[in-house]
Amino acid sequence: MKVRTQLVLACFLLSIVPLSGIVLYSYQSSRKALETAYHREAARLARQMDRRLATIRNELEQRLAEVSALPLPNMKQGETTPEAVVDNVLLALGESANLIDSIELQPVAAAAPAPRAQPRSEAPEPPEAAEAPEPPEPPEPVIIEIPDVPKLPRYRMSDAQRDEIRELSRMNREFAANAATMPPEQRHALAEELRTRQQKVDVQMREEQTRFNQELQEALRLREERRKALEEERRAKIAGAGAPKKEVVHIVHAAPPAPPVVVTTPATTTSADGAVKVRRQLTPEEKALLKEHEKRIALLFGRKLNIPVRKEGEVVAQLSAQVKPEAVIRRVLGTATDDGELAFAADREGHIYTRTPDDRASLDRLGIADALAHDQPLPRVDNWIVSSSKDPQSGLRIGVARPVGDNLYELRNAAALNFTAGIALILIALVGIVPVANHITRDVKMVTVGAERIAAGDLTTRLPVKSKNEFGQLATAFNKMAHDLSHNHQTILQQERIAKEQEMQQRLLELEYGRKSVELEDARSFQLSMLPKEVPDHPSFEVAAFIRTATEVGGDYYDFHLVPGGPLTVAVGDATGHGAKAGTMVTVVKTLFAGYDASIAPSRFLAASAEKIKRMELGRMAMSFLVARFEPKQLTIAAAGMPPALIHRASSGTVEEIAFSATPLGTLGTDYHEQIAQLASGDTVLLLTDGFPELLDASGQQLGYAAVTQAFADAATAESAEEVIARINATARRWHGEQPPNDDVTFVVVRVA
Numbered sequence: 200m201k202v203r204t205q206l207v208l209a210c211f212l213l214s215i216v217p218l219s220g221i222v223l224y225s226y227q228s229s230r231k232a233l234e235t236a237y238h239r240e241a242a243r244l245a246r247q248m249d250r251r252l253a254t255i256r257n258e259l260e261q262r263l264a265e266v267s268a269l270p271l272p273n274m275k276q277g278e279t280t281p282e283a284v285v286d287n288v289l290l291a292l293g294e295s296a297n298l299i300d301s302i303e304l305q306p307v308a309a310a311a312p313a314p315r316a317q318p319r320s321e322a323p324e325p326p327e328a329a330e331a332p333e334p335p336e337p338p339e340p341v342i343i344e345i346p347d348v349p350k351l352p353r354y355r356m357s358d359a360q361r362d363e364i365r366e367l368s369r370m371n372r373e374f375a376a377n378a379a380t381m382p383p384e385q386r387h388a389l390a391e392e393l394r395t396r397q398q399k400v401d402v403q404m405r406e407e408q409t410r411f412n413q414e415l416q417e418a419l420r421l422r423e424e425r426r427k428a429l430e431e432e433r434r435a436k437i438a439g440a441g442a443p444k445k446e447v448v449h450i451v452h453a454a455p456p457a458p459p460v461v462v463t464t465p466a467t468t469t470s471a472d473g474a475v476k477v478r479r480q481l482t483p484e485e486k487a488l489l490k491e492h493e494k495r496i497a498l499l500f501g502r503k504l505n506i507p508v509r510k511e512g513e514v515v516a517q518l519s520a521q522v523k524p525e526a527v528i529r530r531v532l533g534t535a536t537d538d539g540e541l542a543f544a545a546d547r548e549g550h551i552y553t554r555t556p557d558d559r560a561s562l563d564r565l566g567i568a569d570a571l572a573h574d575q576p577l578p579r580v581d582n583w584i585v586s587s588s589k590d591p592q593s594g595l596r597i598g599v600a601r602p603v604g605d606n607l608y609e610l611r612n613a614a615a616l617n618f619t620a621g622i623a624l625i626l627i628a629l630v631g632i633v634p635v636a637n638h639i640t641r642d643v644k645m646v647t648v649g650a651e652r653i654a655a656g657d658l659t660t661r662l663p664v665k666s667k668n669e670f671g672q673l674a675t676a677f678n679k680m681a682h683d684l685s686h687n688h689q690t691i692l693q694q695e696r697i698a699k700e701q702e703m704q705q706r707l708l709e710l711e712y713g714r715k716s717v718e719l720e721d722a723r724s725f726q727l728s729m730l731p732k733e734v735p736d737h738p739s740f741e742v743a744a745f746i747r748t749a750t751e752v753g754g755d756y757y758d759f760h761l762v763p764g765g766p767l768t769v770a771v772g773d774a775t776g777h778g779a780k781a782g783t784m785v786t787v788v789k790t791l792f793a794g795y796d797a798s799i800a801p802s803r804f805l806a807a808s809a810e811k812i813k814r815m816e817l818g819r820m821a822m823s824f825l826v827a828r829f830e831p832k833q834l835t836i837a838a839a840g841m842p843p844a845l846i847h848r849a850s851s852g853t854v855e856e857i858a859f860s861a862t863p864l865g866t867l868g869t870d871y872h873e874q875i876a877q878l879a880s881g882d883t884v885l886l887l888t889d890g891f892p893e894l895l896d897a898s899g900q901q902l903g904y905a906a907v908t909q910a911f912a913d914a915a916t917a918e919s920a921e922e923v924i925a926r927i928n929a930t931a932r933r934w935h936g937e938q939p940p941n942d943d944v945t946f947v948v949v950r951v952a
Contacts, residue, residue: 210632211625218621226614233606234584241586244599248542249588251531252595255298256500259520262295265361266302267506267518268368269404288343291356291364291404298530300521303489304341307514341516360403367396371509378513393510492521498546499527501593528552531597541600545571546593567600649677658685729789735761739831741950742767743920745928748943754781754822755888755943756788762797770795771841771947772824773888775863784822787812788864801826801837802873805864809839812865821865825886829949834884837873839864842889845908847915849881854912883915883923884949890942891927894935902934920948 266288288302374389381389497503499522508516532542532554541561544552549572553559562568566578567585577585577598587598645662652660660681662674734742744757754774761767770792774784791808804826812822823840836844840863843856857876862868878884887907894902914926924946931944 207632210628214625214628215622218618218625222614222618222621225617226610229610233603233610238584238586241584241599241601242588244540244542245586245588245597248531248533248544248597248599249590251533252499252527252590252593252597255527255530256592258295259298259500259504259522260506262292263302263504263506263518263520264368265291265356265364267508268364268371269400293356298522298526300492300523302343303519303521304343304508305517305519306341307516356407360400360407363396363400363403367393367400368509370396375509375513489521493519495524495550496520496522497593498548498550499524499593499595501590501595524552539602541567543567543571543598543600545596547574547595549573562600565600571596646673646677649681653681653684658688729785730757731759735759735767737761737767737829739952740767740829741920741952742769743924743946743948745924745946746943747940747945749890749940754785755890755945756785757886757945757947758789758792760792760795760797766797767829767949768795768797768801769827769829769886769947769949770824771827771886771888771945772822773841773890773943773945774822775820780820784817784820784865787815787817788822788824795826797828800873801828801835802871805837805839805861805871806869809864809866809869809871813869817865821863823863823888825859827884827886827949829878829884831951832878834876834878835873836876837861837871839868839871840866842887842892842904845885845887845911846876846878847883847885847912848879849883850879852912852916854908854915856908878951880951882951883920884951885911885915885923885927886947886949888943888945890940890944891931891946893942894931894944895941896934897936902931906934920950923948923950 269288269291292299370389370393374386374393378386493503504520504522506518507514508518528544531544532552541558542554543558543562551559551562551568551571553562559568562571565580565583565585567580569575570577574596577587579585580600582602582604583600584603585598585600587596589596649660649662658681661678664671664674664678730746731744734744742759746755746757748755754776756770756772756774758770759767760770770788772785772788774781774788788808791811795804805824808824821840823838825836825838825841825844827834827836827844834846836857838844838859839861841859843858846855846857847853848855855876857874859872859874861871892902892904892907896902910927910930911923914923914930917923917926927946927948931940935941
């Protein structure tokens with residue numbers, strides 16, 4: 200593929216790929232942001248409906264608690280109930296009356312009356328005189344049917360009245376809890392106070408009901424007059440116009456519809472004159488409907504709306520409300536919107552509630568209804584956002600499904616339009632890229648031809664420089680490269696000649712190095728041959744020795760002289776420097792010590808040796824030397840420039856030093872003195888060169904004589920002279936490491952048997 204084609208294709212790909220990525224990323228990010236916003240809004244609506252349900256439940260419980268404190272119908276069978284009682288109930292329920300079909304008042308079977316308290320002066324009647332009362336039959340419940348409450352005026356109860364009812368309810372609970380333990384006088388007084396307060400509340404409620412009935416009749420009259428006026432005006436202006444439609448909440452079940460859960464309908468709750476009826480007798484069919492209604496309400500609210508009714512502290516009945524499920528669901532789901540939003544609710548038994556039958560059909564089509572009926576997680580529906588929340592008390596699932604397909608369709612259209620516009624711009628740009636690519640490839644072809652000639656060996660090739668752009672700079676760089684190649688070719692030829700000469704010299708140096716290495720190895724072998732092959736075996740002393748050289752040929756030396764049945768003489772020396780000169784000095788001293796006579800004092804031997812070395816005129820060569828003669832109970836020692844000898848006393852565990860001030864052999868001094876030390880069984884003597892205390896660690900710090908003394912004190916407790924040597928050597932390696940020492944290191948250890 201030609202470079203021109205590659206350039207055009209590369210420009211196209213480098214344009215289309217980023218454009219596609221940008222469009223796709225923009226679409227995905229916008230879609231994700233849109234779905235997130237819809238999810239958040241749907242979740243907010245679901246939580247809002249959940250809060251509405253909780254508010255309705257709390258409001259109903261609060262209103263029923265207030266109703267339970269009112270003067271309610273007499274619980275005795277057959278007695279009639281005045282209309283004012285029902286009016287008081289409506290007034291206490293307030294706006295919540297629109298949610299209630301009826302109120303059931305189930306009397307509690309009264310227990311046998313307690314015997315009357317008698318004064319102490321009166322004697323109690325004998326047990327056989329009192330007849331046991333027969334248990335009363337369970338009373339029939341009282342049903343208070345609630346009519347549809349007009350919108351105006353609202354049922355209101357003053358704050359003072361509500362406070363009085365709450366106080367009355369509190370006193371009833373307190374009386375019920377403490378009646379058994381109260382004295383008769385206090386119980387009678389509290390019961391009288393409860394009756395007085397109930398009568399007071401009854402009077403206030405009657406007055407309020409009278410006022411409310413007047414306002415209600417006036418409001419109904421005005422509303423009827425207004426309705427008639429509007430109807431006449433509508434008939435006059437708009438022929439054939441129908442009445443506005445009223446929004447209805449539809450309740451749809453997963454199973455076949457159950458019987459209506461209302462006990463009565465508004466048509467049967469009022470008489471011809473609008474009065475409210477209170478019924479005591481229920482037919483079996485009405486009782487069955489009542490139970491079914493209670494079950495439905497329990498599914499909505501999570502529990503029955505039962506409130507105990509107390510009279511003088513005793514529970515005399517259970518008050519329960521038969522709520523209108525349609526009205527509750529209407530308030531919870533709210534009004535329909537124009538954006539296709541589907542609000543729904545589902546109870547624990549799979550009953551599904553929607554605003555309209557069309558909403559239920561949509562839920563069935565989307566598969567949401569089936570998931571709700573079987574209490575499964577809500578499905579993920581394409582182009583829809585579905586969110587729900589569950590009421591923790593009732594288990595009612597409330598949710599919202601919102602369509603987002605239209606918005607996503609518009610989003611996809613916008614992305615496609617942007618992509619199409621980008622492609623068009625890229626195609627227009629390609630038309631201008633072609634001549635530029637031709638110009639670029641022409642210059643590239645010229646460079647290619649020049650490179651081929653260079654590759655063929657024509658280093659005199661040069662390119663014409665026609666511009667100052669990158670290709671002109673490339674031609675200039677190419678010409679410089681051709682010049683450098685020509686120059687480098689000549690340089691390489693010269694370097695090859697020099698390299699061959701250096702190779703020959705390197706071979707000569709390797710031969711010379713090999714020869715010297717052989718000589719050094721021979722010198723090392725010669726030096727080691729001058730050292731004793733083994734330590735002497737003396738009945739009174741245990742001897743061990745160690746030497747480690749810094750170079751191939753070291754300057755340290757040790758030797759022994761043993762007279763059978765006589766003393767043991769040990770010599771330790773350290774020649775100046777290293778290498779061949781040090782080896783020469785070691786050879787001289789070795790020769791002198793070979794003629795040592797044990798009858799000669801060590802100091803006299805050192806003086807004679809120093810004199811002989813001076814006469815040899817070895818220049819600046821010198822050697823530190825020590826001669827120690829060991830007898831069973833005595834050590835005689837003389838030294839020329841050697842470190843102190845160390846004696847470890849077995850009896851006390853202390854270390855003694857024997858120091859010397861004489862100069863090494865071969866220097867100016869020839870006056871040497873000897874020192875005598877007494878030895879005891881178990882004492883250990885260390886003779887060493889200065890290489891051990893002068894060992895350097897990684898930071899260049901010397902070990903020092905104090906550390907040497909301490910190391911010897913620790914090592915001298917070993918069981919044998921060899922182990923003493925091993926411990927001292929371990930100390931040296933810990934300090935200096937495994938690399939060769941900076942100076943020769945020599946130890947000789949003698950232990951008294």
